[in-house]
Amino acid sequence: MAKVDHKKKLLIVEDSVINQQLLVMILKDDYETVTANNGREALDILCAKDGHLISAVILDIVMPVMDGFEVLRRMRENKALAQIPVIVASGGDVEGDNKEIQALSQGANDYVRKPYKPDIIKHRVANAIYLRETASFINTVQHDSLTGLYSKEYFYNQAEEIMQRDINQDYDIICCDIERFKLVNDLYGAKVGDDLLNACADIFRDRSDNYIICGRTGPDIFAFLLKHIDDYSNFEFSSLDSDLAELGINLNIQLRHGIYMVEDKELPVSIMCDRACIAASSIKGIYGVSYKIYDEKMRQKTLDEQFIISNMKRALKNGQFKVHFQPKYSLKTERIVSAEALVRWEDPDRGLIFPGDFISLFERNGFITDLDIYVWDTCCKRIRQWLDDGNKIVPVSVNVSRTDIYDPNLDKILLSLIRKYDLSPEYLGLEITESAYTHDSDQLIGAIWKLKRLGFTIEMDDFGTGYSSLNMLAELPIDVLKLDIRFMQSQHHKNSRNILSFIVSLAKLMDLTIVAEGTETIEQVELLRNLNCDVAQGFYFARPMEIKAFEDLLRKQAETYSADDETVEEITEEQNCQIDSAILEMKTRTELDCVTGLLNRVEVENRIQNFFYENNEPTGVFIVADIDGFKNINGVYGHEAGDALLKILGHMLSELFTETAVIGRIGGDEFAVQIPYIPENADLESKLNRLCSPINYDGMDKPIHFSAGVCVTPDDGTDFQTLYDNARMALLRAKYNGKGNYLKYETDMVPPIDEYMENRISGILDSATEAVFVSDAATGEIIYISEQPHAAIY
Numbered sequence: 001m002a003k004v005d006h007k008k009k010l011l012i013v014e015d016s017v018i019n020q021q022l023l024v025m026i027l028k029d030d031y032e033t034v035t036a037n038n039g040r041e042a043l044d045i046l047c048a049k050d051g052h053l054i055s056a057v058i059l060d061i062v063m064p065v066m067d068g069f070e071v072l073r074r075m076r077e078n079k080a081l082a083q084i085p086v087i088v089a090s091g092g093d094v095e096g097d098n099k100e101i102q103a104l105s106q107g108a109n110d111y112v113r114k115p116y117k118p119d120i121i122k123h124r125v126a127n128a129i130y131l132r133e134t135a136s137f138i139n140t141v142q143h144d145s146l147t148g149l150y151s152k153e154y155f156y157n158q159a160e161e162i163m164q165r166d167i168n169q170d171y172d173i174i175c176c177d178i179e180r181f182k183l184v185n186d187l188y189g190a191k192v193g194d195d196l197l198n199a200c201a202d203i204f205r206d207r208s209d210n211y212i213i214c215g216r217t218g219p220d221i222f223a224f225l226l227k228h229i230d231d232y233s234n235f236e237f238s239s240l241d242s243d244l245a246e247l248g249i250n251l252n253i254q255l256r257h258g259i260y261m262v263e264d265k266e267l268p269v270s271i272m273c274d275r276a277c278i279a280a281s282s283i284k285g286i287y288g289v290s291y292k293i294y295d296e297k298m299r300q301k302t303l304d305e306q307f308i309i310s311n312m313k314r315a316l317k318n319g320q321f322k323v324h325f326q327p328k329y330s331l332k333t334e335r336i337v338s339a340e341a342l343v344r345w346e347d348p349d350r351g352l353i354f355p356g357d358f359i360s361l362f363e364r365n366g367f368i369t370d371l372d373i374y375v376w377d378t379c380c381k382r383i384r385q386w387l388d389d390g391n392k393i394v395p396v397s398v399n400v401s402r403t404d405i406y407d408p409n410l411d412k413i414l415l416s417l418i419r420k421y422d423l424s425p426e427y428l429g430l431e432i433t434e435s436a437y438t439h440d441s442d443q444l445i446g447a448i449w450k451l452k453r454l455g456f457t458i459e460m461d462d463f464g465t466g467y468s469s470l471n472m473l474a475e476l477p478i479d480v481l482k483l484d485i486r487f488m489q490s491q492h493h494k495n496s497r498n499i500l501s502f503i504v505s506l507a508k509l510m511d512l513t514i515v516a517e518g519t520e521t522i523e524q525v526e527l528l529r530n531l532n533c534d535v536a537q538g539f540y541f542a543r544p545m546e547i548k549a550f551e552d553l554l555r556k557q558a559e560t561y562s563a564d565d566e567t568v569e570e571i572t573e574e575q576n577c578q579i580d581s582a583i584l585e586m587k588t589r590t591e592l593d594c595v596t597g598l599l600n601r602v603e604v605e606n607r608i609q610n611f612f613y614e615n616n617e618p619t620g621v622f623i624v625a626d627i628d629g630f631k632n633i634n635g636v637y638g639h640e641a642g643d644a645l646l647k648i649l650g651h652m653l654s655e656l657f658t659e660t661a662v663i664g665r666i667g668g669d670e671f672a673v674q675i676p677y678i679p680e681n682a683d684l685e686s687k688l689n690r691l692c693s694p695i696n697y698d699g700m701d702k703p704i705h706f707s708a709g710v711c712v713t714p715d716d717g718t719d720f721q722t723l724y725d726n727a728r729m730a731l732l733r734a735k736y737n738g739k740g741n742y743l744k745y746e747t748d749m750v751p752p753i754d755e756y757m758e759n760r761i762s763g764i765l766d767s768a769t770e771a772v773f774v775s776d777a778a779t780g781e782i783i784y785i786s787e788q789p790h791a792a793i794y
Contacts, residue, residue, distance in 0.1 A: 007032045008055035008129060013042040013071065014089070015063040019116070023058060026118045027125065031055075039066030043074060046081055054084055056129050058121075059108075061090045061099050072106045085109040085128040089116070144216040146194060147201035152223075155215025156269040159225045162212060163265045170228035173260045173269070174211075174291075175276035176200075176240075178253065179284055181220035196244070196253070203243050207236070223273050232259060237290040256280045257291040278302055308358050311347070312367050316374060320346050323378045325396065325550040328515060328537040331529050336557055338429065340397045340517075340537065341379050342544045343371065368401045375399070376417055379428065382547055384421040391551070392558050397429035397459055397480075405432065406443060411450045415613055425455035429480065433461050445475050450719070452477040453605060459515070463503070473510065481507045482515045483533075497527070504531045595643050596650035599664030604672050607662050608720045611676060618713050621684065623657075623673040624727040625649065625691060625708040628739040630669040637700060642669075645697065649706055656687045672724070678712060692740045705740035707731060716745050 009032045014020045024033050034054070036042040042059070043066075045051060057075075061068035068088055075081040087110045088103040100111045109128045112121060142154040150158065163171050178184075178200065185193040197220065204214050204222060211226040229235065237257055244253045258279030260272050279294040315321060325339040345353035362368035379396045386393050404410055418425055430451060432444075452458055459480035460473075473481075483503065507514050516528050519538030528536055542553070591603040599607070612618050627633070627645055634642040646669060653663050653673055662674040688710070694703035709731030717723040726745045734743040736752035 009034060009053050010125065011036065011042060011045060011054045011057045013039065013057060013063070013068070014060045016060075019060070019114070022116055023121070026116065026121050030122065031125070038063045039068065039071040041065075042071055046075070046084070047078075052080060056125055056132075057084060057086045058112075058125070059086050059088050061088055061103060069102065069106060072103065072108060076107045082107070083132065085132045087112055087124055087128055089114060147198055147216050149201050149204070149222070150213060150215030152215060152217040155213060155217060155223055155225075156273075158213050159223075159269045159272075162225060163262065167265070171262045171265075172226055172228050173262060173272045173276050174224040174226065175217070175258045175260075175273055175280055176222045176224070177256045177258070177277065177280040177284075178220040179256050180253070184253070199244065200255075203240060210236070217273055218277075221277065223276070228261060232291055232293070235291070255290065256283050258282075258294060259291060260294045275299065304357065305361055307350075308353075308361055309365065312358070312362070313370075315345060315347065316370060320348075321371060321374060322346055323375055323547060324544040325547055326537060326544040327542045327550065327553065328397075328535050329541045331525070331533055331536050334541075336394060336554055337535060338395045338397060339550060340431070341375055341399070343375055344544075363401055363403055366403060368403050369407065372399065372401060372404055373413060373417075376414065376428070377420075380417045380421040380423055383423055383427050386551075387423075392554055393427065394554065395427050395429050395457065397431050397457075399461070400430045400432055402433065405447050410447060411454060412613060414451065414456065415454060426457060429457040429459050431459045431461040431482070432476075448476050453609065473506070478510075478512060480513045480515055482517050484517070500527075501531055504533055508532065593665040595646050596665050598650045598654070598671070599662065601664065601666040601672075604662060604664035604666055604674075605720045608674050608723070611662075611674070612713075612718055618676075618718060619678050620713045621673075621675040621678060621710060622713065622717075622723040622727050623675075623688075623708055623710050624666075624724065624731050625653065625671045625673070625706055626731065627669040628705040628707055628735065633700075633704075641697075641699065645669075645704060648695070648697070648704075652691060652706075656691060666724075670728075672727075684710075688742045692742050694740055707735045707740060708742035709734055709745065710742060711745035 007030065010027060011034050012020055012023045012027075013036045014023065015037055020035050020037075024035065027033055034045060036045055042057070046054060046057075059068045059071060072086060072088075075084065075086065086108045088100070088108045089112050090099045090103075103111060109132070110124050112124055142151060143149065144151050159173070163169075178196070181193065181196070184196055197216070200222060201216070204211075204224075208214070211224040213225050215223050217223040237255070240255050244255070258276040258281070260276040260279065262272060275294045275298070278298050279292040282298060283289045283292045322344045324342045324344055326342055327336045328338045328340065329335065330337045343355060345358060347353055359368065362371055376398050379398055383393065383396060400410075407413075414425075414428070414430075418428070432448065448458055457479045458477055459482055460476070460478050461482045462484045463481050481503075483500070504514055513535065514533050515535040515537055516524075516533050517537045519525060519528065519536040519540050521540060524538075525536060525540060545553070591599060593600045608622075611620070627649060630642065630645070633645065646665065649669075649671060650663070650665060653671055657663060657673050657675060659677075659679070660673065660675050662672075662676075664672055666672045688708055691708060692706055694705050697704050709727040709729065711717065711723055711726040711730060713723065716726045729749050729751060730743045730745040732751050733749055734741040737743070
């Protein structure tokens with residue numbers, strides 16, 4: 001391929017056609033030329049979209065429309081055009097000398113006389129372009145292209161020179177970080193972010209008396225060198241935030257300043273700035289604190305964090321993370337009833353590293369998920385071993401971090417571990433930290449409900465340390481409430497005891513088990529017993545211990561209390577059969593609906609969820625069906641008639657959809673069907689048409705209609721709740737179109753009436769003390785009848 005020759009572009013502004021052509025002839029071999037006949041045409045070219053590509057201008061002074069002096073003046077007023085070198089041209093007389101002086105004084109870079117001499121023209125154009133490019137390069141190296149402040153490298157260079165120049169003067173480096181700057185870019189766009197940076201630069205320039213030099217050393221970081229100040233308490237840090245507030249960005253922009261007091265001038269300036277930045281980062285998110293002075297503790301913390309980050313993956317791979325169990329004791333019997341799994345890092349060089357040193361860092365960098373899965377797997381493996389060995393089993397609680405909660409695959413990960421070791425989910429308690437609720441409560445609630453439906457025990461850890469505790473109790477399916485020790489640290493104070501008593505009483509009313517963690521003294525134990533608390537955990541009973549030590553403790557407890565246990569008679573084979581039959585009957589009762597004999601809602605949901613977990617690429621059809629006007633039927637004809645229709649609909653579904661075992665009544669008159677594949681469209685529609693055909697029932701003067709809503713997997717959902725919501729939406733739309741209809745779900749469907757308002761209206765009507773009828777104005781059909789007439793009729 002031929003080499004592309006990129007020539008620089010020259011603008012020739014000359015009213016004489018002959019001179020224009022002459023200049024083009026002289027320069028065309030070395031440059032791309034553009035011509036203009038007067039100053040106005042020249043400015044139009046320079047201000048056009050590609051005007052910045054002009055490398056130099058040859059400008060005649062005397063021209064019609066607009067002369068060369070006016071062109072020079074306007075170019076100097078424009079920041080971009082002022083960077084383009086201009087070579088002015090005029091005659092060789094005395095008047096030409098005066099024009100040369102005037103042009104140079106107005107910013108022209110060079111001057112040539114007419115008639116044009118080729119060699120002189122070429123050299124002066126080349127020199128003008130070279131000098132401007134060199135100056136531009138130096139300016140680019142020295143100054144930040146956005147703010148005009150010193151660039152990072154030039155700031156480092158100048159700061160070092162200044163400090164070395166006066167070795168007796170003490171200096172400080174300040175680094176200023178814009179808190180939540182990334183959020184400004186995300187919410188308002190890069191241009192607003194750039195405007196904010198320029199506004200900061202302008203503020204710093206206005207206050208240049210406070211420092212020696214200033215530079216932009218990072219995307220949102222500014223650095224300053226100034227003479228040492230002993231006390232920064234009166235420095236104008238907070239007023240900078242006030243100036244930025246006037247920009248109108250509704251994010252409460254705040255600057256965080258880190259100060260490094262230079263002790264060793266031989267230290268690279270880059271490291272000085274790094275230390276100042278560490279100090280600034282340490283106060284992010286702390287209200288009312290605008291600066292922090294760097295000290296060695298910060299440096300050590302940074303080194304420790306770097307060690308942790310560099311070694312965490314290797315440590316997990318090499319088994320350096322050890323799972324310990326801390327027993328939980330019943331306050332009534334003082335026996336171990338469960339345990340909490342805690343993790344310790346045993347580094348061969350540093351020794352024991354406690355969770356407080358690495359957990360928060362892992363939560364920030366995402367490694368906490370890898371560590372948590374390791375802990376969960378270790379616990380499940382140990383519980384499986386207890387079962388295989390015939391040992392006493394106690395549930396083990398594991399921590400589920402905020403990062404885990406927002407992982408859409410959390411339920412699948414936990415379920416896969418339960419299946420891997422063939423365990424019941426009840427053996428694994430999931431501890432959720434209360435603070436997780438304050439970030440994205442909707443997502444948290446959805447994730448926790450998924451885990452609860454799978455059978456896991458949900459424990460709320462650190463209750464009382466957050467801000468939404470009561471809301472959380474109402475919205476989350478919590479089984480166990482863990483009280484934070486800080487409620488008991490000031491137990492002698494009346495208010496603290498009252499608060500603790502209130503929380504325990506509230507938990508009892510909600511049928512929650514209460515665990516008091518951090519119990520360390522007999523006084524705390526007695527207080528908890530008096531308050532009727534269930535379980536305690538803390539150093540008073542036992543510290544966290546290796547799993548083997550916990551097993552020994554559990555075994556010793558079993559031996560100690562075995563003498564007190566009642567003698568268990570040997571069970572005969574006949575009794576075994578009776579027990580098995582009773583268990584089977586109980587299991588059947590828990591799975592089936594008592595009216596129709598089909599699956600109940602819980603079992604339908606469990607089977608559908610299991611279907612999704614067992615199939616990597618599931619497909620299928622989900623149907624929700626109900627009886628049109630069922631509430632009216634119950635009201636007019638009685639509940640026996642209603643139950644009979646429920647059985648009829650259940651029987652129809654079982655006969656129509658023989659290809660699936662997942663058919664159930666999921667509430668009221670609603671039924672669900674899941675087909676584990678997508679059948680032929682004609683076959684499915686045929687069955688739905690038969691389902692929705694009217695039927696006659698003895699004693700009723702009008703036909704009975706069934707309606708249905710349909711959705712498919714994976715397009716319309718891959719979990720029970722999503723499929724149910726979408727199929728029910730289609731069902732409501734079908735009923736809105738008239739009785740005995742079915743519809744397939746579409747993404748743009750909206751409910752025909754707000755369900756909340758419908759429920760409220762029904763509630764208001766039901767609470768009426770007089771008889772209330774609601775009928776269809778068009779057909780005269782009764783669509784609602786209150787309880788008063790029911791009582792009169794029956």
